Structures are given as C-alpha cells and as structure tokens.
Amino acid sequence: xxxxxxxxxxxxxxxxxxxxxxxxxxxxxxxxxxxxxxxxxxxxxxxxxxxxxxxxxxxxxxxxxxxxxxxxxxxxxxxxxxxxxxxxxxxxxxxxxxxxxxxxxxxxxxxxxxxxxxxxxxxxxxxxxxxxxxxxxxxxxxxxxxxxxxxxxxxxxxxxxxxxxxxxxxxxxxxxxxxxxxxxxxxxxxxxxxxxxxxxxxxxxxxxxxxxxxxxxxxxxxxxxxxxxxxxxx
Amino acid sequence: xxxxxxxxxxxxxxxxxxxxxxxxxxxxxxxxxxxxxxxxxxxxxxxxxxxxxxxxxxxxxxxxxxxxxxxxxxxxxxxxxxxxxxxxxxxxxxxxxxxxxxxxxxxxxxxxxxxxxxxxxxxxxxxxxxxxxxxxxxxxxxxxxxxxxxxxxxxxxxxxxxxxxxxxxxxxxxxxxxxxxxxxxxxxxxxxxxxxxxxxxxxxxxxxxxxxxxxxxxxxxxxxxxxxxxxxxxxxxxxxxxxxxxxxxxxxxxxxxxxxxxxxxxxxxxxxxxxxxxxxxxxxxxxxxxxxxxxxxxxxxxxxxxxxxxxxxxxxxxxxxxxxxxxxxxxxxxxxxxxxxxxxxxxxxxxxxxxxxxxxxxxxxxxxxxxxxxxxxxxxxxxxxxxxxxxxxxxxxxxxxxxxxxxxxxxxxxxxxxxxxxxxxxxxxxxxxxxxxxxxxxxxxxxxxxxxxxxxxxxxxxxxxxxxxxxxxxxxxxxxxxxxxxxxxxxxxxxxxxxxxxxxxxxxxxxxxxxxxxxxxxxxxxxxxxxxxxxxxxxxxxxxxxxxxxxxxxxxxxxxxxxxxxxxxxxxxxxxxxxxxxxxxxxxxxxxxxxxxxxxxxxxxxxxxxxxxxxxxxxxxxxxxxxxxxxxxxxxxxxxxxxxxxxxxxxxxxxxxxxxxxxxxxxxxxxxxxxxxxxxxxxxxxxxxxxxxxxxxxxxxxxxxxxxxxxxxxxxxxxxxxxxxxxxxxx
Ligand code: FES
Ligand code: FES
Numbered sequence: 001x002x003x004x005x006x007x008x009x010x011x012x013x014x015x016x017x018x019x020x021x022x023x024x025x026x027x028x029x030x031x032x033x034x035x036x037x038x039x040x041x042x043x044x045x046x047x048x049x050x051x052x053x054x055x056x057x058x059x060x061x062x063x064x065x066x067x068x069x070x071x072x073x074x075x076x077x078x079x080x081x082x083x084x085x086x087x088x089x090x091x092x093x094x095x096x097x098x099x100x101x102x103x104x105x106x107x108x109x110x111x112x113x114x115x116x117x118x119x120x121x122x123x124x125x126x127x128x129x130x131x132x133x134x135x136x137x138x139x140x141x142x143x144x145x146x147x148x149x150x151x152x153x154x155x156x157x158x159x160x161x162x163x164x165x166x167x168x169x170x171x172x173x174x175x176x177x178x179x180x181x182x183x184x185x186x187x188x189x190x191x192x193x194x195x196x197x198x199x200x201x202x203x204x205x206x207x208x209x210x211x212x213x214x215x216x217x218x219x220x221x222x223x224x225x226x227x228x229x230x231x232x233x234x
Numbered sequence: 235x236x237x238x239x240x241x242x243x244x245x246x247x248x249x250x251x252x253x254x255x256x257x258x259x260x261x262x263x264x265x266x267x268x269x270x271x272x273x274x275x276x277x278x279x280x281x282x283x284x285x286x287x288x289x290x291x292x293x294x295x296x297x298x299x300x301x302x303x304x305x306x307x308x309x310x311x312x313x314x315x316x317x318x319x320x321x322x323x324x325x326x327x328x329x330x331x332x333x334x335x336x337x338x339x340x341x342x343x344x345x346x347x348x349x350x351x352x353x354x355x356x357x358x359x360x361x362x363x364x365x366x367x368x369x370x371x372x373x374x375x376x377x378x379x380x381x382x383x384x385x386x387x388x389x390x391x392x393x394x395x396x397x398x399x400x401x402x403x404x405x406x407x408x409x410x411x412x413x414x415x416x417x418x419x420x421x422x423x424x425x426x427x428x429x430x431x432x433x434x435x436x437x438x439x440x441x442x443x444x445x446x447x448x449x450x451x452x453x454x455x456x457x458x459x460x461x462x463x464x465x466x467x468x469x470x471x472x473x474x475x476x477x478x479x480x481x482x483x484x485x486x487x488x489x490x491x492x493x494x495x496x497x498x499x500x501x502x503x504x505x506x507x508x509x510x511x512x513x514x515x516x517x518x519x520x521x522x523x524x525x526x527x528x529x530x531x532x533x534x535x536x537x538x539x540x541x542x543x544x545x546x547x548x549x550x551x552x553x554x555x556x557x558x559x560x561x562x563x564x565x566x567x568x569x570x571x572x573x574x575x576x577x578x579x580x581x582x583x584x585x586x587x588x589x590x591x592x593x594x595x596x597x598x599x600x601x602x603x604x605x606x607x608x609x610x611x612x613x614x615x616x617x618x619x620x621x622x623x624x625x626x627x628x629x630x631x632x633x634x635x636x637x638x639x640x641x642x643x644x645x646x647x648x649x650x651x652x653x654x655x656x657x658x659x660x661x662x663x664x665x666x667x668x669x670x671x672x673x674x675x676x677x678x679x680x681x682x683x684x685x686x687x688x689x690x691x692x693x694x695x696x697x698x699x700x701x702x703x704x705x706x707x708x709x710x711x712x713x714x715x716x717x718x719x720x721x722x723x724x725x726x727x728x729x730x731x732x733x734x735x736x737x738x739x740x741x742x743x744x745x746x747x748x749x750x751x752x753x754x755x756x757x758x759x760x761x762x763x764x765x766x767x768x769x770x771x772x773x774x775x776x777x778x779x780x781x782x783x784x785x786x787x788x789x790x791x792x793x794x795x796x797x798x799x800x801x802x803x804x805x806x807x808x809x810x811x812x813x814x815x816x817x818x819x820x821x822x823x824x825x826x827x828x829x830x831x832x833x834x835x836x837x838x839x840x841x842x843x844x845x846x847x848x849x850x851x852x853x854x855x856x857x858x859x860x861x862x863x864x865x866x867x868x869x870x871x872x873x874x875x876x877x878x879x880x881x882x883x884x885x886x887x888x889x890x891x892x893x894x895x896x897x898x899x900x901x902x903x904x905x906x907x908x909x910x911x912x913x914x915x916x917x918x919x920x921x922x923x924x925x926x927x928x929x930x931x932x933x934x935x936x937x938x939x940x941x942x943x944x945x946x947x948x949x950x951x952x953x954x955x956x957x958x959x960x961x962x963x964x965x
Pocket of ligand 2: 151152153154155156157158203204205206207208423472473702
C-alpha cells in the first residue's frame with residue numbers, strides 16, 4: 001500500500017504523536033532509573049527530532065444530550081476533551097491511566113474510563129457525564145442517595161462512582177454477569193457482592209465504600225420497586 | 235476568645251443543630267460534579283496555558299548538562315523553566331528538599347523542568363524532548379542497612395521513667411519483638427494541582443492545600459516575595475491525608491511558569507510522578523519490649539523506632555503513643571533517624587500513631603497470649619487514668635476501657651476461640667482480632683469572620699479547608715447553633731488566604747479548633763447584634779431567627795437593617811492541654827477469613843467504638859472513621875512502596891502498582907461513638923476524630939489473621955505470601 005500527499009503526513013504524525021505519548025506513559029526517556037554509580041547520558045536520539053505540528057481532527061459527538069463538534073489534537077483523550085475543551089469538569093482525572101475510575105463516563109450506554117480512550121474515537125457517540133445525570137437543584141436518585149448516605153468525603157472520586165453506580169445497576173438489570181455471578185444462566189441480582197465487585201474499578205481513597213454500597217442498595221431497591229409497579233426509573 | 239478554663243454551659247449545648255446527623259451542605263455540589271477543584275478553574279482567569287513537570291531520573295547527584303533546545307521550539311511551547319532560569323529560590327519552612335532540583339538532585343523525580351505550552355498534549359510531548367545528563371552519586375536507600383548509623387533526631391530525645399532495663403530483666407514474663415512497617419503513599423484521588431496567575435507582582439494560586447497560611451508563608455520564602463503579595467485559594471480539595479499539608483512542586487512550578495510565560499499556567503502532577511516527587515509516610519523498624527508480672531501487670535514497657543529521611547528531615551514518631559497508652563512504672567522510648575536519599579518522608583494520616591500502633595498493638599496481643607490472658611482483659615488491667623510519665627497529670631477524658639467493653643459485646647468477642655487456627659468454615663479459616671486505638675487531641679488557635687446581612691443570612695469566612703472531612707457542614711452547624719438560625723441561613727466560605735487564619739486541616743485538629751474559632755466569632759457577633767438592637771440587659775437569647783431579651787423579641791435580621799454586621803475573632807488556648815492529657819480512644823474489632831489453600835485474606839466485619847468528645851456531626855464523623863479504617867486495612871494488607879535499593883526510588887509509583895483498598899476489599903463497617911463531652915478541650919467540647927479510625931485498626935487486622943491461622947506476621951503488609959507457607963495442614 002502506498003501513502004502519498006496529506007494522508008501520509010497525517011498518518012505519520014498520528015503515529016509519532018501516539019508513540020511519543022506511549023513512551024511517556026510507559027518508560028519515559030527522562031524517567032528511567034539510572035545506576036547510582038555511573039555518569040548517565042540521556043538516551044541518544046536517532047537523529048534530529050522532526051518538528052511536527054499537532055494533527056488536528058474534527059469530532060462530532062453528543063454530550064449530555066447536546067450536539068458538540070470539536071477540532072482537536074488527535075492525542076486528546078475523551079477525558080481532556082470533556083474537561084478542557086467542553087469545560088465539563090465534573091468528570092475527574094485521578095490517574096490518566098485507567099487505574100482509578102475517577103474519569104468514568106457513560107458512552108453509548110456503557111461505562112468507560114474516559115482517560116483510556118481518545119476523543120476522536122467517539123465520532124457520533126453519545127456521552128453522559130455526571131453533569132448529565134442531575135443538577136444540584138434536581139439530583140438524580142443516585143446522587144440524592146449519595147448525599148443521604150454520605151457516600152463520599154472529598155468528593156473527587158464521586159462523579160466517577162456515581163456514573164459507575166448508575167451503569168452497574170443497568171448492567172445487572174441487563175443480565176450481564178460479573179466475576180462473582182454464581183450462575184451464568186440466572187439473572188444477576190443487585191447483591192452486595194455483585195455491586196462491590198463491579199464497583200472495584202472506582203477507587204475511593206477517602207474510603208466511603210461502605211456508604212456507597214448503602215446508597216446503591218437503596219437505589220437498586222427503589223429500582224426494583226419501580227419495575228414492579230411498571231414505572232421506568234429516571 | 236481565650237479558652238483557659240473548662241467550658242461551662244454555652245449555646246452549643248442546646249444541640250439543636252450541632253450533634254445532629256446532617257447531610258453535607260456541599261453534597262449537592264460534590265455529587266453533581268459542580269464543586270470546583272484546583273485544576274478546573276476555567277472560571278477564574280482567562281488564557282491559561284498548560285505546564286508539564288519533568289522529574290529527575292536519578293535519586294542523588296547532579297545535572298551535568300541539560301538541553302532544552304528541542305523542547306523550546308516544539309509546537310505550542312511557550313516557555314521552559316529550569317533551575318537555570320528560575321532565579322534564586324529559597325526553601326519553605328515545611329519542605330525538606332527543594333521543590334525544583336538542579337544542578338543538585340536530592341531525590342528521584344524531584345522536579346527539574348517545567349514545559350509550558352498551549353495544550354497539555356503539547357507540553358507533555360515537549361517535556362519528552364528535554365535531554366538531561368546526570369552525574370549520579372551513590373546514596374543510601376535501605377533503612378535496614380542504615381539502621382546502625384542512625385542518630386537521635388534534633389528535638390526528639392529518648393524518654394525514660396524509672397529503670398526500664400532493670401525492670402524488664404526482672405520481669406517473669408517478657409516479650410521482645412521487632413516489627414517493620416513499609417513506606418506508604420497518601421494516594422489521594424486528586425493529584426496535586428495549581429493554577430498560577432500573576433497580576434504585576436501579586437500572585438494568585440488556585441491550589442489544593444490543606445494549610446492555607448503555611449502555604450502563603452512557604453510560597454513567600456520560596457519565591458522571595460512578601461506574604462501580602464500572595465493569595466492561596468483552595469475551596470475544594472480532593473483528599474490530602476497529609477500529602478497536601480505543604481506547598482509542592484505543582485504550585486511552585488506553576489508560579490514560575492506563569493512568570494516566564496507572562497500568562498496564567500496550570501500544572502497537575504501526573505499520577506506516576508506523585509509518589510516520588512512528593513512526600514510519603516516513612517518506613518519504620520520498631521523494637522518493642524514488654525515485661526509483666528504473671529498476673530499481667532506491665533512493669534516495663536520499651537519502644538524503639540528507626541526511620542529514615544533526607545538530610546534535615548524528621549523521624550516517623552512511631553513511639554509517641556507508647557509514652558501514654560498503658561500503665562507501667564518503668565518506661566523507655568527512643569527514636570533514631572537515618573539519613574536516606576529516598577523522597578521526602580513526612581506526615582501521613584496519624585503520623586506516628588498509625589505505624590506505631592501497628593506494632594504496639596500486635597505486641598500487646600502477643601504478650602496477652604504469653605500471659606494466657608484475653609487481650610481485652612490485658613489492656614483493661616493496664617489502663618491508666620493519668621499520664622504514665624507524669625503521675626498526677628490526668629486525662630481530660632479517657633474511656634478506653636468502655637470502648638473495649640462495648641466493642642467486645644457488640645462484636646461477639648466472647649465467641650472468639652483464643653486458640654489460633656481453630657475455626658473453619660468450609661475452606662476458610664476464620665479469626666477475630668482487636669486493638670486499642672489512640673490519638674491525641676491537639677489544640678491550636680483558629681480565627682473566623684462572621685457577617686449578618688439584612689436578610690438574616692449568616693456568612694462565615696475562614697481560611698480553614700474541607701479535605702473531605704465535613705468542615706463546611708460542621709462550621710455551618712456551629713454558626714447556626716450559636717446565632718439561633720436554621721442551617722440554610724448559613725453560608726460558609728473556606729480555603730482563601732484573604733479570610734482569617736484558621737488551624738487548617740491536619741493532625742485531626744481541624745474540627746474542634748476551626749469550629750471553636752467560628753463559635754468565638756459568632757459570640758462576638760451576638761454582642762454586636764445585642765448592642766445594635768439596644769438589648770443592654772442580660773444576655774439575650776438567640777433562637778429561631780429571633781433575638782429575645784426581657785420579654786422583647788425581634789427578628790435577627792433587623793440588627794443588620796442599616797448594613798451588615800461583621801465580627802471577627804479567634805479561639806486561643808491557655809494551658810489546659812498542659813494540665814490535662816487530651817486524647818481520643820477507640821476499640822477496633824475485625825473478623826477475617828483466610829483461604830486455607832491460597833492464603834487469601836478477606837475482611838468480613840469491622841467495628842470501631844470511639845470516644846472522641848462531642849461528635850459535631852455523627853454522619854460525617856462516622857465517614858471519617860470508616861475512611862480511616864479503610865486506609866488502615868490497606869496498611870495492614872496491601873500498601874507498600876517498594877524501594878529500589880540500588881537506584882533509590884519507589885518502584886510501584888502509580889495506582890496499579892501501589893494497591894489501595896477497593897470496594898471488594900471492604901465489608902460493611904460499623905462505628906459507635908460513646909456519649910462524651912470534653913469541656914476541657916474547647917467551648918465545642920469536641921475532639922478530633924479524623925485520624926482515630928486508622929489508629930490501631932491495622933494491628934486488629936493482623937491479630938485477626940493470627941487468630942485465624944496461627945501465623946504471626948511482624949512485617950507489614952500482611953500479604954498472602956507471608957502466611958501461605960505456614961498455614962495449617964488442610965484436612
Ligand atoms: S483518570 Fe481514568 S481511570 Fe484514573
Ligand atoms: S470521596 Fe475522596 S476519594 Fe472518594
């Protein structure tokens with residue numbers, strides 16, 4: 001396959017950009033540990049570093065029901081697109097590496113770590129962030145339950161916990177099994193074990209777990225009651 | 235307001251608002267993502283550029299050459315800051331190592347450069363283009379190896395009472411055991427972050443800092459600019475645990491970057507930088523010796539601890555609680571500090587007591603077993619109602635025995651089989667453990683300003699911070715109670731150096747002192763209100779938004795009809811903390827199950843019974859305790875910064891490598907607060923509670939593992955590899 005013209009430049013740029021950011025997150029050129037007894041030259045560069053302008057791309061997606069079109073550096077994560085470009089700072093950056101869950105948002109009905117995905121990968125996607133669930137004046141039932149059960153302390157993991165909690169109850173309702181689901185044929189239930197397992201990608205260093213579980217249990221119970229009454233919980 | 239005699243009856247005792255389990259007033263903001271944290275302040279200043287910090291690749295030595303040429307011309311780059319162009323920098327009182335390294339390097343990932351660019355992606359990319367040549371030097375990174383060269387730290391002399399050696403040698407029952415606790419990371423969820431903006435020679439930092447006034451002073455000393463030119467703003471802080479007590483490199487580098495770039499700059503530490511760039515809880519080696527009579531009375535108690543820090547640093551005060559917790563006529567505590575070239579050691583939630591009790595309370599469990607006594611009985615027998623180093627100096631309140639008794643009852647301690655490894659449920663070995671919890675109550679001055687407006691709204695301003703502790707809510711409760719208004723008539727504004735200087739958040743001193751300061755300001759405001767309304771007679775009564783005196787009742791708001799009334803005051807303390815030992819107490823109870831085949835350890839139940847003075851808001855106080863219990867469970871079972879002893883850094887410097895408890899690790903937690911008011915601590919009659927929950931809980935976990943398996947692990951964390959080889963035969 002031959003590359004030519006602009007396509008070549010942008011492809012190469014994208015790869016270089018991606019390689020640079022991968023190098024930084026894995027073993028950065030500058031972050032390597034060096035033997036304590038030696039002079040340490042920096043890693044040699046394989047020739048002059050080409051100066052590449054960022055590769056820009058346009059992405060259109062729906063965020064909390066509103067259509068958005070952004071022109072962005074292709075290296076921009078969905079998390080930074082939300083926080084820096086759309087200024088929806090409810091979604092938090094705790095690690096930028098998929099290790100904490102603070103950045104959890106719901107994309108096309110499923111929760112994901114928005115730091116682990118590039119915004120350009122979500123052309124046409126539909127994103128729900130914590131701001132899309134409720135507002136201080138009109139809390140989503142899960143948000144209200146977090147307040148009632150003190151399911152947070154510093155509040156930094158909280159938007160991620162809430163987005164996860166909402167999605168977890170939907171996953172259970174949809175019959176998606178987890179590691180602790182005893183039977184793959186029976187519908188999973190919103191038990192403590194199920195919820196704790198499914199929420200374990202959302203770290204809370206303040207240690208509000210016991211209270212978050214109580215909030216979720218209340219909402220799950222309410223959900224079940226609503227279903228039995230034929231109502232669809234908001 | 236000077237507090238130098240025990241509190242008499244006062245408006246707080248009404249307990250109409252204070253003492254009630256109250257939803258946090260900042261809850262709707264936090265749960266909707268509308269509470270603004272430092273890095274997110276798009277609203278405060280326009281044209282923010284992004285900074286990215288480069289950390290040192292060596293632990294000790296010098297930068298011999300630094301080539302920033304490629305970074306400077308990289309797309310979007312506005313400026314590169316290094317020690318070479320940063321100007322002369324001082325060092326803050328609270329920092330041990332410089333926040334910007336070069337040419338000298340003091341620890342791994344010490345900041346050596348900041349790249350400022352139009353976007354985060356550009357700044358990060360350009361930081362990777364900086365070439366740094368280092369001249370590494372040999373350093374000391376291994377506490378065990380440095381132990382013999384450790385010395386007495388400045389201001390931390392040994393404490394001795396009676397004749398420890400003689401009494402220990404003569405004791406018919408003896409324990410001599412050594413325990414180790416590893417380096418641990420705060421790992422708060424919000425990375426250290428700052429937006430810096432200069433306006434002429436005035437600097438504003440929107441940052442994440444627990445101690446606003448310390449921060450102003452340290453920024454002033456570091457940048458060599460007057461304090462009055464510096465403003466720190468931290469209304470919301472995504473966890474601190476001691477890791478945000480001090481100004482860190484995000485704040486300094488943002489300020490330097492903004493100066494060079496000529497526009498506002500925002501900087502967050504990346505997660506992998508946090509563990510080596512900032513502070514951590516230092517590892518300890520602790521030797522504990524206990525001598526007792528056959529009846530179980532302690533006659534000799536000795537606790538020695540070794541820890542390390544950078545030159546000029548401080549020891550981890552792991553022996554602190556042993557000076558106070560149990561009776562015994564002959565006593566010895568000693569700390570030795572080794573010089574290590576690891577990142578800076580410093581305070582993490584309950585510094586001293588957290589690792590100290592992880593050792594002491596296992597030693598107590600071991601000693602009880604040697605004596606053939608129940609571990610609760612052993613502790614109760616050695617309870618003391620006075621400072622054991624200073625007979626005649628009483629505790630203001632000490633309900634440790636009651637905590638242990640109630641805890642035993644609620645937890646079903648009587649069902650525990652004292653013989654280890656005797657309870658099996660299927661493949662699980664089940665055990666119970668307990669420990670005493672202990673943490674001092676520290677009193678320190680704290681100021682606030684209160685304003686009453688014509689709508690009857692009371693606004694409190696103080697530079698106090700809420701780091702998840704519930705400060706907003708307890709301050710609102712305090713003002714509502716004192717001014718006789720409902721909670722929704724109070725607004726609380728925190729974390730701004732333009733506000734009166736508070737105690738700040740640390741050492742579990744925040745709640746008691748900051749609310750006492752607010753109480754003082756409110757009492758002053760009440761006087762202004764009374765004067766304004768012409769109530770000269772006896773102390774008027776403030777209730778239900780009204781003021782009454784001598785059969786005459788008027789709305790509170792009327793006092794401000796001609797303009798706002800403002801009062802400012804602070805609480806300051808006499809010597810009640812010298813006359814009385816003020817401490818908080820807990821009984822921790824834990825049940826574990828250990829997989830008899832794999833050694834996997836699971837927590838099943840956790841209970842803490844706490845005696846900590848008046849509990850201002852049982853809902854948020856309980857959260858403080860369960861959160862600390864969770865962190866203590868992490869310390870017991872998984873948390874360890876792994877040291878690369880050749881290269882001198884913490885290897886597992888992210889949240890995948892440094893494991894902290896997750897949902898699946900933590901069972902339902904129960905917390906009980908004993909009914910207690912402590913009129914000696916402050917007008918609030920409250921004490922701290924934010925750290926009590928972590929104090930002792932780790933030992934309770936380790937003791938439960940021992941009871942379940944018969945395997946005594948003295949080197950934390952208690953991971954399955956340490957128990958696996960010693961598990962009882964499977965039947
Ligand atoms: S910020 Fe995405 S998982 Fe931590
Ligand atoms: S509330 Fe602070 S990390 Fe969860």
